[in-house]
Amino acid sequence: xxxxxxxxxxxKVLSSGGTILYPTDTIWGIGCDATNKEAVEKVYHIKNRxxxxxxxxxxxxxxxxxxxxxxxxxxxxxxxxxxxxxxTIIYSSARRLAPNVIAxxxxxxxxxxxxxxxxxxxxxxxxxxxxxxxxxxxFDAPAVYSQIAGEIxxxxxxxxxxxxxxxxxxxxSTIIRMRDDGFYTIIRD
Numbered sequence: 182x183x184x185x186x187x188x189x190x191x192x193k194v195l196s197s198g199g200t201i202l203y204p205t206d207t208i209w210g211i212g213c214d215a216t217n218k219e220a221v222e223k224v225y226h227i228k229n230r231x232x233x234x235x236x237x238x239x240x241x242x243x244x245x246x247x248x249x250x251x252x253x254x255x256x257x258x259x260x261x262x263x264x265x266x267x268x269t270i271i272y273s274s275a276r277r278l279a280p281n282v283i284a285x286x287x288x289x290x291x292x293x294x295x296x297x298x299x300x301x302x303x304x305x306x307x308x309x310x311x312x313x314x315x316x317x318x319x320f321d322a323p324a325v326y327s328q329i330a331g332e333i334x335x336x337x338x339x340x341x342x343x344x345x346x347x348x349x350x351x352x353x354s355t356i357i358r359m360r361d362d363g364f365y366t367i368i369r370d
């Protein structure tokens with residue numbers, strides 16, 4: 182089965198500090214181990230992106246939030262349950278992540294995935310995975326696999342086969358900036 186085969190191959194690449202091209206719960210993304218500084222550097226290089234711009238990380242369930250941020254605001258679970266779209270939340274006080282995945286102000290953007298493939302990959306990997314759109318910085322993010330530029334395809338270490346033939350156009354996640362006291366601002370809807 183393609184799903185299981187892709188999971189196994191992607192796990193080997195992630196474990197060795199490599200990069201993957203994979204379908205997320207939003208759009209196709211470039212990913213790596215979010216705790217590995219050298220792997221994160223590879224992602225910045227592939228995208229030709231400044232490290233001054235932080236990256237999103239994906240986790241598989243809400244219980245893991247406290248592993249990567251110092252304080253999980255009380256409203257978080259209710260907020261996530263009330264929004265049906267994929268939601269990325271920017272939290273304060275990131276920890277236990279590669280320093281170059283954390284923004285200069287100490288924040289981290291985290292999305293708890295709803296996609297079966299991503300959730301299984303992250304659960305089995307046991308660590309968060311970087312997720313950034315599969316495009317060169319400054320160019321449009323590809324909505325489907327066939328829109329991914331050749332430079333991206335040849336630069337990553339592994340390309341997931343699963344969902345390459347899907348033509349459903351997804352959109353990027355809603356982005357919310359959360360304060361430790363539970364107040365939040367919607368940045369992108």
